[in-house]
Amino acid sequence: MNKFYYLLALLFIPIGTAVSQNILTAQEAVSLAMQNNFDVLLTKNDLAVAKENLTYGNAGLLPSLTANFSQSNSNQNSKQTQVSGExxxxxxxxxxxMNYGVSLGWTIFDGFGMFARYDKLNELKARGEIELQSVIISTVGDVLNMYYTIVLEENLLNTIDSSIMISTxxxxxxxxxxxxxxxxxxEVLNVQVNLNSDESLxxxxxxxxxNLKTELNRLMARDLNNDFQVEEQFHFNENLKMDDLLIQASSQNLELQLIKLDKRIAELELKDVKSRRLPIVRLNSGYNFSSSESSLGFVSQSSARGLTYGVTASFNIFDGFNQRRIERIAKIGVEKAGIQIERSKALVDASIVKAYQSYMTNISLAKLEDKNERIAKQNLGITLDKYxxxxxxxxxxxxxQENYVNAMSRLKEANYLAKLSEIGLxxxxxxLDL
Structure with missing residues (x-):
């Protein structure tokens, strides 16, 4: 019996820890993914582009200053007949x-479209930030799911190793x-077949x-052949409340936040389109120098320099009803975004309700399998005495023996599913925290 309890104790001791390898924690796996994951890095680049685009000049609020230079020369045989007949x-x-100088142009009024465009650029930057958060959350979820899958499989491997010891x-x-x-x-041959079956498993x-470690290495964007050990145990939170989750999702769910931003962007687009009904006023100024030489003509040489300035205004009177068409399309975009918000909120709420039901079921299964494991362990002890x-x-x-090993496996799988349910919620x- 002492030997039996020693063998049972082995079921709780990870066999793989005898190998000298670095233990990779879940926090370290997530940290590496945040630094190296390709999807995260690409989304960070997209956000950097959105930040670069957020300028007053890109929105049309600043003037433009241009330097100009031109020179032309010709060599021709010329013949001129004067009015006098000469x-x-x-x-x-x-x-x-030769001409050179600088010219300044500044749109000082375009129906407030420039302000709408600047606000739109600002919202696009905010959208990029939320998209980055979404990719980070998704990546963290993938890493944790893969990590705890490896923990489960390592535990199941330890169970098989311990079963092999009992079979031996x-x-x-x-x-x-x-x-x-x-x-x-x-009888001896049957036991040998059982042992061979365990070895095959x-x-x-x-x-x-x-294969799972290779996939986790891919998510962390490091050497695919990098071997490591994972933590032996994991715990899940049993205290999540559905009402609290629904309230948090209404303000924190990233998909909802993105769609709300899309509605705001659509409203700014409509505002920009409507601004085209108003006149555009532009100031123009410059300082230029010009000179010319002519071998034949009334003026053999001339030059001029000085300041030029003025104002131009334009107003769209009729463009074939295109302005009205574009405005209608922009309004439809705003209405569509509003419908998408309601649809997404309903989908998110439904997903949370279903995920929470799975979460509660998995917690109940984990508790049940814990009882089954203790019963199977007791039964194995009695059976060993009789054998x-x-x-x-x-x-x-x-x-x-198989009943006990299966009970252990089901317990580990139930704990694993409960953890995945928590991560999914x-x-x-x-x-998503760790």
Whole structure:
């Protein structure tokens, strides 16, 4: 019996910890993903572009200043007939002209469209920030799901390893019983088949864990062959309340926030479109220098410099009803965004309700499987006593062993599903912590 309890204790001791490897915590996995994940980095670049676009000049609020320079030269055979009838001719007559200066243009009024455009650029920056948060939340969720899947599979591997130890001990017992004539060769062969079956499961489980680690390395954007150990245990929060989650989601759910911003952007687009009904007033100014030379003509050389200034105004009187069409389309965009907000809110609420029901079910299953595991453990102890004294067969002992291993596996899987349900709920709310 002492040996039996030693074997049972092995079920709670991770076999893999004997290997000298660095333990990667869930927090470290998330931190690495935040630094290296390609989706996060790409979204950060998109946000940087949105920030660069948020300028007064891009919205049309600032003047434009342009420097100009031009020079032209010609060499022609010229012939001129004057009003008096006099004819003037010159071969290879040279004509040169040069102009340079600066010009200033500033739209001082465009129906307040420039202010609407600036506000729109600001909202686009805010949208980029929320998109980054959304990608971060999604990435954190993927990393945690993958991480805890590896924890589960490692625990199941430990369970298989411990089952192999029990099967190995059973094989020795069966061989001893066969040697003294208390068991048949068939019993020994059956136990050997059971042990081989456990070994086969172990190989498949190791392959699964390696593939999962490769996927987690991909999410963290590091060497795919980088091996590591994960934490042995994890805990889930049993105190989440559906009413609190629904209230938080109404203000924190990132999808809802994005759609609300889209509605605001659509309203600013409508405001910009309506501004085109009003006149556009633009100030113009400049300082220019010009000079010209002519070998043939009334003026052989001239130059001028000075300041120019003025104002231009334009007003759209009729454009084939295009202005009215564009305004109607913009209004439809605002109405559509409002409908999308209501639809998304209903979808988010429904998703939270369904996810919460799964969360509560998984917590109940975890508690139930905990009781089943304790019963299966007690049953295995009684069965071992009977097997030692020969009152039950190896097949019956194998059934008790499998029942206990399966109960352990179901308990670990129930805890895992409860943890995933917690992560999914927090991801829906938009507030996923570790």
């Amino acid at each position: 004819v003037r001719e010159l071969d290879n007559a040279k004509n040169n002209s 001990d059973r094989l020795k017992t069966a061989e001893n019983r066969f040697q003294i004539g208390k068991a048949s060769k068939l 172990r190989l498949k489980k190791i392959e699964t864990i390696r 030692k004294i020969g009152t039950i067969s190896a097949v019956e002992f194998r059934d008790a 927090k991801e829906l709310v938009g507030n």
